[in-house]
Amino acid sequence: MIDIHTHICYGVDDGAQEFIDSVDMLYMAAESYTGAVVLTPHTNLPGNSSNLWGPSLSEKFKRIRNAAIDSDLPLQVFFGQEIFFDENTVDLFRKGYLITINNSRYPLVEFDFGVDFDYCRNSLEQLLKEGLVPVIAHPERYNFVSEDHDAAFKLRQMGCIIQLDKDSVLGNFGRSSYVNAKTLLSNHIAQVVASDCHSTFTRSPDLKECFDYIADAYDFDYAAELFELNPGRILRDMAL
Numbered sequence: 001m002i003d004i005h006t007h008i009c010y011g012v013d014d015g016a017q018e019f020i021d022s023v024d025m026l027y028m029a030a031e032s033y034t035g036a037v038v039l040t041p042h043t044n045l046p047g048n049s050s051n052l053w054g055p056s057l058s059e060k061f062k063r064i065r066n067a068a069i070d071s072d073l074p075l076q077v078f079f080g081q082e083i084f085f086d087e088n089t090v091d092l093f094r095k096g097y098l099i100t101i102n103n104s105r106y107p108l109v110e111f112d113f114g115v116d117f118d119y120c121r122n123s124l125e126q127l128l129k130e131g132l133v134p135v136i137a138h139p140e141r142y143n144f145v146s147e148d149h150d151a152a153f154k155l156r157q158m159g160c161i162i163q164l165d166k167d168s169v170l171g172n173f174g175r176s177s178y179v180n181a182k183t184l185l186s187n188h189i190a191q192v193v194a195s196d197c198h199s200t201f202t203r204s205p206d207l208k209e210c211f212d213y214i215a216d217a218y219d220f221d222y223a224a225e226l227f228e229l230n231p232g233r234i235l236r237d238m239a240l
């Protein structure tokens with residue numbers, strides 16, 4: 001499996017705090033059959049995590065990648081960011097302060113859970129105009145999707161990618177995101193499931209339980225598409 005949304009990088013957000021936490025998360029990912037992870041720390045998050053691209057972030061990323069290599073883990077480490085969209089985002093991309101998933105056309109983008117649908121759609125249009133294809137982080141957790149499931153379909157129709165969090169699928173974030181995830185899976189609107197992992201004990205990197213659940217409750221081929229094929233296409237900058 002390929003996990004394109006993780007908070008494995010230490011000391012930059014509310015995910016891993018120390019280097020050893022990052023290493024523990026890599027081990028857990030590898031043990032649960034994940035063969036590649038993308039490091040996607042919160043970036044441009046107001047009053048919280050800035051994490052603009054530069055030497056400080058890139059040194060930490062390289063240290064984590066080297067830890068996987070030195071430990072002979074059967075797991076590759078790639079670079080990205082989970083970018084909070086605001087009025088500066090397009091400019092920050094143009095100036096090189098933001099990066100996409102493994103240098104592809106696909107940035108991972110998040111919004112406030114209470115974001116207005118029209119604001120979200122307009123923001124994503126701005127990124128599409130730049131030639132980027134936004135992967136929308138956990139839309140099933142946004143209020144406007146709870147109010148109207150078709151909203152997620154409209155965003156997908158625009159060309160955006162719909163990424164669900166495994167903990168929404170498993171019901172660990174409460175009823176609303178669970179129901180939304182279920183609807184997006186039943187209608188095959190969801191294109192990727194990722195861990196959005198923050199530690200080894202809560203919101204963990206273990207994707208296997210969720211893969212098995214979807215393979216069983218929906219179908220195996222769809223599970224393979226969500227956890228392996230589509231994330232792989234994103235990593236290789238291929239169309240979905």
Ligand SMILES: [Fe+2]
Pocket residue numbers: 005006007082137196
């Ligand atoms: Fe995240």
